Amino acid sequence: MNSIRHFFSLALLVWASAAFAQSTGGIRGRVTNRNGGAVEAVSVGLQGLPQGDITDDQGRFMIRPVAPGTYTLVVSAVGLKTEQQSVTVTAGQTATVNFSLAESAAELKEVVVSGNRTNKFSRTNSDDVAKMPLKNVENPQVYNTVTKELLTEQLVFTADDATRNVPGLQRMWEATGRAGDGGSYYAMRGFIVQTQLRNGLVGNVTNTIDAVNLEKLEVIKGPSGTLYGSSLTSYGGLLNRVTKRAYDHFGGELSYAGGSYNFNRVALDLNTPLNSAKTILFRVNGAWNYEKSFQTAGFSRTYAVAPSLTIRPSEKLSITLDGELQTGTGTTKQTFFPQGTATTLGASRADELPLDYRQAYTGDGLWAKSRSVNLFGQVNYQLSPAWRSSTNYTYSSSYSDGGGVYFYLRGNRRGLASQDSLERRSQNTSDSRANLTEVQQLFNGDFLLGNLRNRVVVGLDFLHLRNSQLFLDYGFDVVPIRAGYNYSNFTGAALEAANAGTSAYPYLVDNERNTYSAFVSDVLNITDRLNILAAVRIDRFANKGGTYFGPEASYNQTAYSPKFGAVYQLVPEQLSVFANYQNSFRNPGFYTTATAANPTQPISVNAKLEQANQVEAGVKFDRLGGRFTATLSLYNIYVKNLLRYDPTIGSFYAQTQNGEQLSRGVEVDIIANPAKGLNVVGGFSYNYSELAVSTADEQGRRPNTASSPVLANLWVSYRLSEGPLRGLGLGAGGNYASDNRIQNTTSSVFILPAYTVLNASAFYDQPRYRLSVKADNLTNTHYWIGYTTINPQKLRSIIGQVALKF
Template sequence: MKGIVNAVLLFFVVATSLAQTGSIQGTIVDNSNEPLPGVAIKLVGSNKGTQTDIDGKFDLTNLNAGKHQIIISYIGFKTKTVAVTAPSTNNTFVIYEGNELLQEVQVSSRNNKFSRKHTAYVSKLPLRDIENAQVYSTVTSELLDSQIVTNIDDALNNATGISKLWEATGRAPGEGTGYFSTRGFATQPKLVDGMPGFTLSAVDPSYIERIEVIKGPSATLFGSTDTSLGGLINVVTKKPYEGFGGSVSYTAGSFGTHRVSADINTPLAKSGGPYFRVNASYLTQDSFQDAGFRKTFFIAPSLSYRVNNRLNFSVGFEYARTKQTNPSMLFLRRGAPLISTNMDELNLDTTKSFTSNDLYLTSPTFNTRTIVDYKISDEWTSQTVFASSYAEAKGYYQYNIDGGALAIFGLQPLTTSPLAPIVNPYINPMLMEAGGLLGTEAFTRVIDKQNANATNYNLQQNFIGDFKIGDLRNRMVFGLDFVNRSQHSRNQSGNPVLTTTSNFPTLLGALTANGQAAIAQQLQAQYRAFPYFDAFINAQGNVINSSFTPGATYQPSTANLENVFSSVPVRDIRTNSKTFAVYVSDVLNITKELTVKVGLRLDYFDQQGDLSHTDDDYTKTTFSPNFGAVYQAIPNKLSVFANYQNGFMNVDPVINPSSPEPTTTFQPIKANQFEGGIKTNFFQGKLNFGASYYHIIVNDKTANDPTGVLLPRRIDLKEVVSKGVEFELNANPFDGLNIRGSYSYNDTRVTDAYSQIKKREVTELLDRRPEESGPQNLYNFWADYKFQEGSFLENVGIGAGFNGASSHKTINNSVSGVFTLPSYTVFNTGVYYDAKDFRVGLKVNNLTDKTYFTGWSTINTQAPRAFLGTLTYKF
């Protein structure tokens, strides 16, 4: 009897042991039976999960015998839930491409943490980088964490071939983000999850999953409303995921930096969703100079709900409110020769801001996106996207321009007129004083009062297919796009003070007394229309005594400005434009190794412009084709690609109220790019390397007239050519070490300077590098090593790197001359302790305290050495 009992007990022990050691094994493939590496598999109702290897295989072990449900998720593919009985082997699961939905298990299990080369946004199709003829650079959230990045401007230092031109200022609704140069042309970060968004400088890094810099003109898929000639910047946000988790972080450091952020994800039901995520932050930071500050509140709730295997929808909102002074940007003179040609000659005091904390702008923004995906069949998915953006800019915007005294020389024609005997005693002393100011760098502080808002609506309907015609696989997107843009400005710009200073009152009085009241009134109106300026300041930050700015002080006050602008009329302007578009793009597998992509877009642009005028109304229909080919010389590891891309930008007419020609009209700017290169994905994704050569031809490019004095005047140039090379490396050589590096060289030239507007060759710009092109050479590098489990320094990590640029001609024309900003290399380093529940980090930016500058016809001093510390609690 005792033996029988022991046998029964042994049977139950063995059965229980076997029940606990069952497994589910299988392969994940797409609908062309291609294995998919890195796919996340998670067991429903537990924390168990794994991911597929390079051959698409997985093994989910230590399961109870019986029925289970697993969730299969992969970026760019529809999440799939399937029922499986354990133990089982040789399972094959097919997943289909669709909208991107991030699952947390993917992020934590990815080895090459600085590489995210699978996206559903760049081509509006979920393509792996190695099969995509389009070139793009990504900056991942792990890289942002490693560098303790607190703003998007610093994040973009890691992108290939990107250089900053202008600081983020909030100077106008939707225009307050920084300006960057890529492939020789200016661009701004204006896309969120592939859709237009406003004032992205306020987006907190805790909300960023990655940043995608899409290279070259991309009008075929993105149109003219938010495109550029050299590339687009798309911010991919963090999405809700299954389960509960998140983090709370506090960062503090130099220049009064304090930042609190939170990222919380939670299910709203016991199982099956919906899933809710909220990111929020508050940042306050002072300038590294003698005045200036920035305060930003940001919150972004989002919701995702997979109703069933066919229907999925997501909703996202972003609200930000930024209050900030205008970062110091010194505009160099135009229309007259420069005094200094480099920073040594200028002898600038880089600690001076040329402003005060009383001059600031408040810029609230509100963005929304709603995405509905419906799986029509295994081959076709419908995607409906609605996005809206609202932004405001209120307050005082100031900038400093050298050569502001040129305004006084508007009086010079009177000195040789029949009125000379009357006016010369009053005008000549003023011209002498203005000439003295022009003999040195005298930065004129110009101030406007902003009060404007803008609203965008964007509706897209995409049909995304993955189907075969015979043996040929097609991945196609067919889309309809509608964009409505409106802006209402009630800005104030004028100078009611100037004609009350210096000899102006006696000059106007003499003209009136001699029967020339009409000329006196004309002069008064002319100078009242000039922007208000309150001081001339030299490069060392000292106020220059001048009869044109009596009582000038280094730090202006809001009280004085309110008194001045109470006499400046409000210029009330409403504008509107609409775009209707249809596009199609098809990726065709000629063979397993050879892929061809063709696309075409038709845009109809309806510009109503200033609603109080009809002179700037016009319509324009434009076609934008593209073509690409990829050959995988080593399947899934090495590909050779080539592409042709087309882009265009509509240019608004300029209304000239006092000119014989009431309106100046421009042709759309047209760009054509030819590019070729290689992409690699070696060692199971641990080594990604890309290299490319591009050649861009731009026709009818708008530029600033180099002969224009002070205020910019737009002209067109027949041809600008940009060509260059780019290299990018992302590697994970061994466990714990992640490396990212890039180098780019760009040569942009004005090759044909004929201007249709001016009816002449603008020789002042011919064969010169445009100022918006930035430095010719750009490079960056970052390495992060985290000691592995079981080592003496387990959980400790260190990071170090640098970014730099060659010298840059921020002014480059034969009228003003050339002003060169010096080359620079900035070193950064950091150390952190990253445990399961918390992370502590310390970062040093600009380790060697390098003084360096960026600019676009400006001098923008960059921050000196700074220390940042961060503490994050994870749950």
């Protein structure tokens, strides 16, 4: 009953807002510079009134509702001379006012001037990458941005699929839904990473992440411990989801999509102001998905809802409250663990195995439940013209319960007639939970010391982690791999019956830790073209101990992380060269070893901090008024104090902490709009990784978790921008990955073969509706990904969508 009441209250509010709009008017227009280029992110407001808007990347603004009358419209931003015009508003009509601004000497230091930008897939500035507003061409760090416009054109529904547009990023393991670690795993610059950040703060999702609330995906490259710490990042970088926020007029979209493998999806995006002054704004995004597997058994059902409320009591103060709830029910994606060497398996490549690509090797009833909840609060306050405060709170919780199927590939075993056999098991989670709480206080300043401009962020951060997870390993059977064998007997009921009266082998994770951090970063403009970045972070780890697959002792440890960078703009705002030194670290806490005299008696040793240091240099472009953006970079990462197995002791427990890893490579990212309606997104990366200090059978070889050395991505689209078929478009592209060695020792090399996967889409985009269709894996390619594992990927799928805009 409460839900019905809330629904009708919202409907009444929307109707009242619409009725009120009929007795009012609006003001719209465009802000350009004196060269005709669009001016983005400047304030446009009514003098003496709280109503206003911020220009978008086309320089456009819209203010509504506005009561009939005559007003003074003011455009202002730091670095621009304030401009104003008189405008008369008539009830039921929208007045148009355009501004052509005269730049001050400092204009380009604060205002994004995008110059007739039609490159809709490009974003040339970010608030999160450096934890301050900074344009790409003046940022010494490399990052890639995947925009919502590209996701819409490609008909992308998950963050996993969004990552195919990022150079040098490869998905390694699909989401399992397990609490704590159940999200997808990726490899970047030779290191494993998960997506655990949302708007620069913790926002972990342990299932496949729905893209319904995704404004853009930022992928920040290299060790980034100085600004983001070590708990949520890797030495290769991090993934940050930037979410949709409420805006100041009624609007939204309702869509339905359906297609291959019984795919069905309903999604809603609804936005409305909650008062006439537009100081309270509400937006909610939600989606429901159902899909069967491309194999003989398996399914996935997910729900996602993300409400957001923005309150602006004054020009100086804004409050944002938002959340994410995602639930999932389904079977885990198929994962094979090769047991033994290529010789014992009788194959050195995945395509040589006798596996049936479309066979699930299970029956029905093997599924699990998962849930992720993220709650956020942010208070922004303009302390003075030069200083702004941002207070942030986030709570992230994940839960899982149920089975996850695992397959172990073996050679001839237990007298089976076939040479190849498959051990079928389930690793269940039972009422497993992981909770993270983060509180972060930022102070951002932009001021002059003498004639030198300083952009500063000072941050204090507290992160609390509480794990309570129980993993239960159940065996089922070992079966031959051969055509015609009936594998459907591996069901949920059969697994329960087979293990009745027996105890599963338990793995317990039950621990708690706090991290207290402080950091400061300063971008100093030595000249109009040269800026230097210097930053440092200090972390204090307080691990309260507990259990992590065994006893875990409590400990305290302190880490420091510096960062330096330099950018010189050869052509102001268009072409820059950069270099950086970046650092990150990891806190292993302790490790287990033994002595040669008593190898069966484990000994706990406090670990030193792992340290990763990167040096990088490159070139950034933002030419032709934003129609061509590109980054070319060369990097070298060195990691020391890695934990590794110590074979000299002859004990299963024995580890030592003297491992070293090198990772170096080149990355190219291009986003271009070479002709009207034509857009290109492309990337290339090559990574060389080597275990410089390791065991004899691994030293000097590429780690088996480093992914494919060569990766490439491309998307080309054309949209008619004029004529009766305006809005009709086609897009096509794909991804290439070279061989991935998931076993790489002197005794065994096992390869996931190189692959090229092609995708395409067609769409007809109109102001009130959009019709779309896409084909993923157009050529029905058989290919595998893996994080030391073998994971077959989805075959060709075709999905269509109808979207209504309002």
